[in-house]
Each structure stands twice: as C-alpha cells, then as structure tokens.
Amino acid sequence: xxxxxxxxxxxxxxxxxxxxxxxxxxxxxxxxxxxxxxxxxxxxxxxxxxxxxxxxxxxxxxxxxxxxxxxxxxxxxxxxxxxxxxxxxxxxxxxxxxxxxxxxxxxxxxxxxxxxxxxxxxxxxxxxxxxxxxxxxxxxxxxxxxxxxxxxxxxxxxxxxxxxxxxxxxxxxxxxxxxxxxxxxxxxxxxxxxxxxxxxxxxx
Amino acid sequence: xxxxxxxxxxxxxxxxxxxxxxxxxxxxxxxxxxxxxxxxxxxxxxxxxxxxxxxxxxxxxxxxxxxxxxxxxxxxxxxxxxxxxxxxxxxxxxxxxxxxxxxxxxxxxxxxxxxxxxxxxxxxxxxxxxxxxxxxxxxxxxxxxxxxxxxxxxxxxxxxxxxxxxxxxxxxxxxxxxxxxxxxxxxxxxxxxxxxxxxxxxxx
Numbered sequence: 422x423x424x425x426x427x428x429x430x431x432x433x434x435x436x437x438x439x440x441x442x443x444x445x446x447x448x449x450x451x452x453x454x455x456x457x458x459x460x461x462x463x464x465x466x467x468x469x470x471x472x473x474x475x476x477x478x479x480x481x482x483x484x485x486x487x488x489x490x491x492x493x494x495x496x497x498x499x500x501x502x503x504x505x506x507x508x509x510x511x512x513x514x515x516x517x518x519x520x521x522x523x524x525x526x527x528x529x530x531x532x533x534x535x536x537x538x539x540x541x542x543x544x545x546x547x548x549x550x551x552x553x554x555x556x557x558x559x560x561x562x563x564x565x566x567x568x569x570x571x572x573x574x575x576x577x578x579x580x581x582x583x584x585x586x587x588x589x590x591x592x593x594x595x596x597x598x599x600x601x602x603x604x605x606x607x608x609x610x611x612x613x614x615x616x617x618x619x620x621x622x623x624x625x
Numbered sequence: 626x627x628x629x630x631x632x633x634x635x636x637x638x639x640x641x642x643x644x645x646x647x648x649x650x651x652x653x654x655x656x657x658x659x660x661x662x663x664x665x666x667x668x669x670x671x672x673x674x675x676x677x678x679x680x681x682x683x684x685x686x687x688x689x690x691x692x693x694x695x696x697x698x699x700x701x702x703x704x705x706x707x708x709x710x711x712x713x714x715x716x717x718x719x720x721x722x723x724x725x726x727x728x729x730x731x732x733x734x735x736x737x738x739x740x741x742x743x744x745x746x747x748x749x750x751x752x753x754x755x756x757x758x759x760x761x762x763x764x765x766x767x768x769x770x771x772x773x774x775x776x777x778x779x780x781x782x783x784x785x786x787x788x789x790x791x792x793x794x795x796x797x798x799x800x801x802x803x804x805x806x807x808x809x810x811x812x813x814x815x816x817x818x819x820x821x822x823x824x825x826x827x828x829x
Contacts, residue, residue, distance in 0.1 A: 470684055480674055482796035486810050493817060592686035606690050609813045613697060 423625055425454035425600075425618035430586050431532070432463040432594040433513025433520075433546060434475070436491050436503060437608040439536035441595040443500065444611060446529060452615040453622070458528045460520040461583040462513075463594055470592060475510045494608075504543035511539055512547035515570070519552060521579045522570040523561075530559055627829060629658035629804075629822035634790050635736070636667040636798040637717025637724075637750060638679070640695050640707060641812040643740035645799040647704065648815060650733060656819040657826070662732045664724040665787040666717075667798055674796065679714045698812075708747035715743055716751035719774070723756060725783045726774040727765075734763055 429445055431438035449456045467473075477484035491503040516535045523531050534555045538544040544551050549567065556563035569575060586596070590604050597605040597614035600621050605614035633649055635642035653660045671677075681688035695707040720739045727735050738759045742748040748755050753771065760767035773779060790800070794808050801809040801818035804825050809818035 470686070480796065482674070482794055483810075485794065486796070486808060489808070490810070490814070497817075590686055590689065592684065592690070604690060604693070606687075606694070610694070613701075 422453075423622050425452065425615070425620075425622035426457065427454050427614055427618040428457045428459055428598040430459045430461050430591055430594060430596040430598070432461060433516045433535055433539065434463065434506075434510035435594040436487070436540055438595040439503075439540045440491070440494055440498065440500075441608040441611055442529075442533050442536050443498065444608070448611060448615055452619045454615050454618045456529075458520070458525070458532060459582055459586070460517040460528075460532070460579070461586040461591075461594075462517060462579065465583055466587055466592060469587070478509065501541040503540050506539055506543070506545070511545070514547070515549065515552060515567075516546050518570040518575060518579050519556070519566065521582060522566065522575050527559065527561070531555065531561075534559060627826050629656065629819075629824075629826035630661065631658050631818055631822040632661045632663055632802040634663045634665050634795055634798060634800040634802070636665060637720045637739055637743065638667065638710075638714035639798040640691070640744055642799040643707075643744045644695070644698055644702065644704075645812040645815055646733075646737050646740050647702065648812070652815060652819055656823045658819050658822045660733075662724070662729070662736060663786055663790070664721040664732075664736070664783070665790040665795075665798075666721060666783065669787055670791055670796060673791070682713070705745040707744050710743055710747070710749070715749070718751070719753065719756060719771075720750050722774040722779060722783050723760070723770065725786060726770065726779050731763065731765070735759065738763060 427449065429441070431442060445456055467475075472479065475484075477487050488503070488505060495501065495503050513535075520528055520532055520535070535546055535552070538551055538555060539546045546552065552567065553563040556566055589598055589602065591598075591606075593606055595608055595611075597611065599605075599614060599618045603617060605611075605617070631653065633645070635646060649660055676683065679688075681691050692707070692709060699705065699707050717739075724732055724736055724739070739750055739756070742755055742759060743750045750756065756771065757767040760770055793802055793806065795802075795810075797810050799812055799815075801815065803809075803818060803822045807821060809815075809821070
C-alpha cells in the first residue's frame with residue numbers, strides 16, 4: 422500500500438505554524454504520510470486580502486486570546502512557555518529563504534530550530550547572527566548557505582512557493598493540502614488532514 | 626466532590642456555535658460539568674471591533690474554507706450536511722430573545738432545535754413561523770412565549786447578557802468561560818474548557 426502525501430505550508434511568523442511543526446513528524450509517521458515542508462510568506466497573501474498586519478494585531482481581543490491559547494496548548498504539548506516576538510509578527514523572510522534553499526532532509530530540523538528560537542527562546546529570527554547560529558548548530562556551513570539562499574534564483578523559489586500557496590486558496594498558516602487539493606487550515610486540523618491523506622492513499 | 630461549571634456563550638448566526646451545541650451536553654456530562662447556556666449577540670461586539678459583517682464574509686477565502694471545514698466536521702460528527710443560511714449570517718435576534726426568555730431546563734433543547742432548523746434544514750430562523758413551529762414542537766405555548774420574549778424587560782436581559790460577554794473579553798462564538806474567568810474561544814476548544822472546569826472543581 423502506498424504512503425499518503427501531505428503538503429505542509431507554514432510561515433515563520435505564525436505561532437500556530439510552530440505548534441504544527443512540533444507535532445507533524447510523529448503524527449505523519451503514525452499515519453504513514455509523507456510530508457512536504459513548504460515555507461511561504463503570508464505578507465503578500467494578507468496584503469491581497471486587505472490586511473496590513475497580523476489579524477491578531479488588528480483585533481486586540483483575538484490577539485490576547487491567542488497568546489493565552491498558546492500558553493495552554495504549550496502546557497498540553499509539554500513545550501516551554503510561548504514567548505511573544507517583539508515586534509510581532511517577526512520578519513521571517515531570510516529564515517524562509519533559507520528553509521526553501523535547504524534540501525528536503527534538512528528543512529524540517531532547520532524549521533523546528535527556527536521556530537524554537539523564536540517562540541520558546543524569544544530570539545529574533547530576522548537577525549542574521551541568530552540564523553547563523555541555528556545553521557551552525559545543525560552542522561551547516563552557514564556563510565555559504567546564507568549567500569546562496571540570497572541568490573535571485575532562490576528568492577524566486579520562495580516567491581513561486583508563495584504564489585503556489587495563493588493559487589491553492591491558502592489564506593493563513595499553517596495550512597495543509599492533500600493530493601486531491603483539499604485544504605485544511607490551522608494547527609487544529611492537522612489530524613484531520615493526515616486522516617484524509619491516509620484515506621486517499623488507501624483508496625488509490 | 627463538587628461539579629465543575631462552565632458558561633457557554635453562543636450566537637445563533639454562528640455555525641461553529643451549532644456544532645458546539647450538538648456536542649456540549651454529552652461531553653459535559655462525562656466531565657461532570659454543569660453548563661450555563663448563554664445566548665448573546667455578536668453584532669454589537671463585532672461593530673465595536675470594526676467588523677461590519679461576519680469575518681467569513683469579509684474574507685472570502687476564509688469563508689470558503691469554513692463551509693468546507695463544516696462539511697468535514699459534520700461527516701465526522703454524523704450530522705446532516707451543513708446548509709448555508711441565505712442571507713448569511715442569519716438574523717438570530719428573535720431566536721436569542723426566546724432562548725434568553727426560556728428557563729434553564731428548556732433553553733438547551735430550544736437552542737439545539739433552532740440551530741438544527743438553520744444549519745441542517747436550511748430554514749430561516751428570523752422567520753416567526755419557523756420559531757413558532759420550533760416552540761410548538763417542544764411543547765411550548767408559542768404565542769405567549771413570543772409575546773413575553775418581546776417585552777422590554779426580556780429584551781434587556783439579552784442586552785445585559787451581550788454586555789456581560791463583552792466585559793468578559795468575548796470577541797467571537799462559541800466561547801466558553803470557566804469559574805476563574807478563563808476564556809476559551811471556538812468549538813475546537815470545548816474539550817479544553819471542560820477539562821479546565823473539571824480541574825477547578827477538583828482543586829476547590
């Protein structure tokens with residue numbers, strides 16, 4: 422029986438993307454689903470919808486609930502308390518370029534390390550030194566990696582991936598897309614997306 | 626050991642409030658939590674946040690995902706397909722006044738019947754005849770009930786309950802508030818709210 426597949430679209434500024442990134446590997450293995458990790462940028466997508474910043478900033482009560490909710494989810498998942506980036510949302514452009522540049526085997530661990538630095542350690546992920554340390558900690562030659570991630574060709578890869586997300590109807594992060602194009606929005610829908618990916622593989 | 630308590634704030638226009646209303650009774654019984662059913666109006670709260678209609682209308686992609694998400698959740702919960710009220714959001718003012726007017730023993734079954742008419746049968750819950758039929762089906766003398774629900778005193782009760790929701794930081798529906806004032810937003814957080822309500826009762 423073939424494994425299922427699932428596209429995992431995430432944005433480094435998004436705290437619920439962080440939670441999904443901490444959960445998806447183990448859950449996907451249980452479901453026998455192969456995950457494609459797809460960093461993208463919400464900024465251009467939000468701009469097209471008329472948002473100028475995170476909805477969690479635009480609606481302060483919704484924002485306050487989000488940080489409370491994240492605290493509770495972190496306790497449940499046995500993660501450290503969630504730290505709020507200052508400013509929020511953080512600028513995850515370079516981190517996303519790096520994640521796109523790294524190969525499929527390296528992308529998940531780099532992604533988790535960036536999210537952890539941001540939301541568990543309160544570090545500034547737009548800071549090049551933070552990213553250098555993360556890359557070095559994962560065994561990468563960070564100088565080369567950053568330089569190559571900033572080549573036009575790689576910048577375009579991130580732009581294309583963001584455009585692809587938009588074409589697939591994605592409007593927030595994290596989002597999951599199954600092989601039949603069905604879209605599942607939010608960390609809370611990860612299990613449902615995996616179930617559907619698994620059903621498609623079984624039916625094939 | 627004392628039972629836990631949970632305030633359940635719902636809005637008749639809200640499809641996720643419908644789902645919560647179908648789930649809360651059985652889950653609360655398992656958790657030994659007493660639920661106070663509290664209809665309120667999102668309109669005045671949204672207006673204060675700068676929304677002029679449902680966010681699911683303002684952001685069409687988010688709206689499209691919501692209806693797809695509701696379809697999938699309905700399958701999971703073995704409910705009939707979810708019907709989209711036309712217009713959406715429906716005007717639930719009279720239904721909310723009736724729910725506030727009915728006593729605690731009658732409010733849950735009336736609430737579920739209204740939600741079912743709206744989201745499973747595609748009926749217009751702003752229509753007085755729909756509400757009369759629902760009341761009659763539940764054994765109420767609908768003429769008296771509607772007349773009394775429209776008395777100023779009862780209108781004020783709904784207004785006060787909406788004001789109370791606002792004071793407690795509620796910005797969407799459904800919302801759950803535990804005895805310590807902790808706020809849980811969304812049908813997806815019902816289990817977590819019940820767990821917390823239960824913990825508070827055990828710690829007391």
